[in-house]
Amino acid sequence: MKNHSETSKTVYYFGTCLADMVYPQAGMCGIKLLQREGIRVIYPQSQTCCGQPAYNSGFPSEAKEVALTQVRIFSGSSAPVIVPSGSCAGMMKYHYPALFRDDPEYFEVKKFSDRIYELTQYLNSVLHARYEDKGPPIRLTWHSSCHAMREMECTEDSKALIRQLENVEMVEVENEHECCGFGGTFSVKQPEISAAMVHDKAENLRATGTEKFLTGDCGCMMNINGHLEKQRSPMKGQHIAEFILERING
Amino acid sequence: MDNQSKFNFKHNVEKGLADSELRSNLKFATNTLRAKRKALFADPEETHALRETGRNIKARVLSRLPKLLGKLEKNCIRNGIRVHWAETTDEANQLVLEIMDKHGAAKMVKGKSMVSEEMHLNSFLEKKGKTPLETDLGEFIIQLNNEPPSHIIVPAVHKNRRQIARIFADKIPGATYTEDVDTLLKTARKILREHYRTAHIGLSGVNFAVAETGTLCLVENEGNGRMCTTVPPVHVALMGLEKVVEKLEDVPPLYRLLCGSATGQRITTYFNMITGPRKKGERDGPTEVHLIILDNGRSKILADGQLQETLRCIRCGTCLNHCPVYTRIGGHAYQSTYPGPIGTILMPQLEGLDKKGALVTASSLCNACEEVCPVMIPIPELIRRLRNEHWDMDKKGVLKGRGSKKSILEALVWKTWKFTCTIPWINRIQLKLMGLSGGFLPEIGPLKAWTSVRTKPVFSKKSLKDLAKKEGIRHG
Numbered sequence: 130m131k132n133h134s135e136t137s138k139t140v141y142y143f144g145t146c147l148a149d150m151v152y153p154q155a156g157m158c159g160i161k162l163l164q165r166e167g168i169r170v171i172y173p174q175s176q177t178c179c180g181q182p183a184y185n186s187g188f189p190s191e192a193k194e195v196a197l198t199q200v201r202i203f204s205g206s207s208a209p210v211i212v213p214s215g216s217c218a219g220m221m222k223y224h225y226p227a228l229f230r231d232d233p234e235y236f237e238v239k240k241f242s243d244r245i246y247e248l249t250q251y252l253n254s255v256l257h258a259r260y261e262d263k264g265p266p267i268r269l270t271w272h273s274s275c276h277a278m279r280e281m282e283c284t285e286d287s288k289a290l291i292r293q294l295e296n297v298e299m300v301e302v303e304n305e306h307e308c309c310g311f312g313g314t315f316s317v318k319q320p321e322i323s324a325a326m327v328h329d330k331a332e333n334l335r336a337t338g339t340e341k342f343l344t345g346d347c348g349c350m351m352n353i354n355g356h357l358e359k360q361r362s363p364m365k366g367q368h369i370a371e372f373i374l375e376r377i378n379g
Numbered sequence: 380m381d382n383q384s385k386f387n388f389k390h391n392v393e394k395g396l397a398d399s400e401l402r403s404n405l406k407f408a409t410n411t412l413r414a415k416r417k418a419l420f421a422d423p424e425e426t427h428a429l430r431e432t433g434r435n436i437k438a439r440v441l442s443r444l445p446k447l448l449g450k451l452e453k454n455c456i457r458n459g460i461r462v463h464w465a466e467t468t469d470e471a472n473q474l475v476l477e478i479m480d481k482h483g484a485a486k487m488v489k490g491k492s493m494v495s496e497e498m499h500l501n502s503f504l505e506k507k508g509k510t511p512l513e514t515d516l517g518e519f520i521i522q523l524n525n526e527p528p529s530h531i532i533v534p535a536v537h538k539n540r541r542q543i544a545r546i547f548a549d550k551i552p553g554a555t556y557t558e559d560v561d562t563l564l565k566t567a568r569k570i571l572r573e574h575y576r577t578a579h580i581g582l583s584g585v586n587f588a589v590a591e592t593g594t595l596c597l598v599e600n601e602g603n604g605r606m607c608t609t610v611p612p613v614h615v616a617l618m619g620l621e622k623v624v625e626k627l628e629d630v631p632p633l634y635r636l637l638c639g640s641a642t643g644q645r646i647t648t649y650f651n652m653i654t655g656p657r658k659k660g661e662r663d664g665p666t667e668v669h670l671i672i673l674d675n676g677r678s679k680i681l682a683d684g685q686l687q688e689t690l691r692c693i694r695c696g697t698c699l700n701h702c703p704v705y706t707r708i709g710g711h712a713y714q715s716t717y718p719g720p721i722g723t724i725l726m727p728q729l730e731g732l733d734k735k736g737a738l739v740t741a742s743s744l745c746n747a748c749e750e751v752c753p754v755m756i757p758i759p760e761l762i763r764r765l766r767n768e769h770w771d772m773d774k775k776g777v778l779k780g781r782g783s784k785k786s787i788l789e790a791l792v793w794k795t796w797k798f799t800c801t802i803p804w805i806n807r808i809q810l811k812l813m814g815l816s817g818g819f820l821p822e823i824g825p826l827k828a829w830t831s832v833r834t835k836p837v838f839s840k841k842s843l844k845d846l847a848k849k850e851g852i853r854h855g
Contacts, residue, residue: 142852144843144844144847146800148843149810149842149843149844150810150813150836150838150839150842151836151837151838151839152839153839153841153842153843153845153846154846156843156846157843157846157847157850160847160850160852169853170852170853171852171853171854171855172847172852172853172854173854173855174803174844174847174848174854174855175803175806177799177800177801177803177806178800180800182796183793183796183797184763185744185763185766186766186793187739187763187765187766187767187768187769187770188767188770188772188790188793189763189767190772190773191793191794191796191797194797194801195797195800195801198800198801227760275743275744275745275746275747276746279745279746279747279749279750280746306747307703307745307747308703308743308745308747310703310743311743312742312743312744312745313744314825315740315742315743315744316743316828316829317824317825317828317829318740319392319704319740319741320828320829320831320832321392321393321396322392322396322704322707322708322741323743324831324832325396325707326703326704326707326743327832327833328832329707351836352833355829355832355833355834355835355836356832356833358833358834359830359832359833359834
């Protein structure tokens with residue numbers, strides 16, 4: 130968990146392309162959790178994708194064009210930019226400056242990158258959000274995305290929010306540190322390796338004896354849920370923002 | 380699978396994944412190694428500081444590499460070590476052969492040396508009628524079975540005790556099948572002792588070569604390295620040119636990082652510091668010590684500011700133990716001297732993207748390797764760089780085999796993607812179309828790969844943009 134202190138009455142929201150295409154509810158719940166803390170949320174309608182797919186696939190020029198487009202959509206303010214994904218947040222916070230390291234746009238990009246927070250990081254470490262659990266008792270587990278863990282270092286923030294929900298028992302999963310095998314285009318460029326990885330991840334999640342896992346990243350969720358569903362497993366993952374909002378609204 | 384036959388990565392991956400015994404052997408071994416490392420590097424702040432020290436030492440060395448190599452040569456010669464330079468592995472093999480021939484040597488005992496693997500020294504010497512014998516226990520086992528190592532530090536990591544017992548019983552004349560470790564060790568020791576006594580040449584690798592003193596440092600646990608470098612009359616040491624360090628005080632932090640990362644040890648059982656051959660009046664040690672310094676493409680890597688970070692590697696192998704890809708497909712699937720994450724970035728640089736480019740796809744970029752690397756090599760970033768050079772659509776690459784995967788179709792896919800992500804109205808139409816397509820997309824190409832073990836993703840009819848608009852969220 131990193132140390133943050135800066136608060137702002139207004140924040141910008143970068144919803145991510147996966148929330149746009151597949152999980153809009155998860156994205157919307159993140160906005161509502163922020164609003165609930167008395168924060169004004171601005172969601173620019175022309176935002177698209179952080180650019181990570183091209184960046185990871187070896188097409189940095191395309192990634193840079195997309196990155197700069199996002200930087201300019203969010204320019205003209207120094208308010209924080211909140212991202213409901215550790216992976217996209219990591220891309221925008223740490224990889225954008227690296228991509229523009231030798232370009233005149235570097236300082237413009239760096240200024241934007243410094244505004245980036247992952248959603249649970251902002252809720253927990255900056256806003257100190259407090260939640261009252263109104264849901265029935267439930268046991269579940271947590272899946273951490275690699276970039277939430279190793280780039281944004283926000284896993285403890287996510288867990289701290291869940292621990293506030295007193296009827297929720299969170300069981301630790303074995304090999305939590307290990308990748309679920311999504312890796313964006315990795316899942317289709319090396320489908321056999323990716324399949325072996327998601328299979329092991331699903332096994333570990335199921336071995337917790339719970340039927341629900343929470344995560345802060347839609348990419349991992351789409352990967353793991355797709356596999357669990359193919360196996361006709363009753364287990365299913367849900368985005369942390371959606372879960373918390375359900376619990377505190379009863 | 381030997382490292383010199385044709386490389387078919389897809390086939391190797393499938394073979395590795397299908398081998399359930401291999402998977403369980405690797406899982407057991409790498410879990411143990413990871414746990415040991417974690418126990419030793421228990422304090423995150425201290426570990427981070429130590430890794431920064433390691434990175435800085437190696438970065439400093441690389442920044443003045445030619446000068447330090449010159450100094451190393453001068454001081455080695457002063458100590459009586461004969462220094463040879465080899466630009467290619469062929470030259471290095473030839474040098475070893477010449478030394479053997481000069482001494483009329485037929486047999487060589489070998490300590491562990493990854494550079495000798497890089498040279499394919501054993502098969503070269505065998506073709507010349509020589510007998511190279513591996514003495515590191517893991518190397519000894521796989522040499523019996525005619526296999527290359529599958530790990531940098533633990534060459535027989537892919538074998539379990541039963542498999543090793545079977546190899547001993549099948550390949551060692553007179554040996555009976557036993558799974559008793561002490562008996563197996565006794566058998567190996569008995570064979571090796573005789574070889575140390577009768578071999579003319581002992582070969583070793585080098586973990587650190589100290590420029591200011593002309594000292595070769597050798598890290599090991601079995602004592603076989605010490606035997607190879609002290610019993611035979613001639614010692615030949617092989618090193619990649621990036622193994623030089625500036626001064627003696629650079630050694631302790633690097634040594635600590637190497638042991639801790641590799642095996643979770645505070646210190647290894649043996650740490651050899653070799654500063655020349657037997658001197659007048661001394662009763663033991665070799666009478667000749669040779670040092671062969673191999674380039675094999677390293678100076679080209681050094682010339683690129685970003686790629687040179689690869690040369691910081693101290694060959695601890697911890698990135699292999701932490702890699703979710705390596706631990707599933709095994710080292711042999713890489714069909715390369717260096718497997719795992721470090722091999723993924725190093726092999727295409729040494730052999731060319733045309734030959735080993737397929738390796739760069741073998742990563743989910745999960746950053747597990749970068750997190751543990753003792754010298755902080757940004758492996759994921761270098762994988763992205765190599766992926767870019769593999770396509771080399773913008774013709775900015777520098778590596779051999781750049782652009783060998785050039786694909787108009789792939790480039791078109793990313794151009795199209797770029798338009799959907801930079802032009803808002805195209806993005807809106809794309810989201811609409813995806814929503815309308817529901818679950819009816821044809822299962823071809825990437826989607827077919829995806830659905831082999833997963834259900835199809837269901838695109839939402841309403842995008843987040845639609846929901847935000849409906850909820851009246853401010854957009855500017």
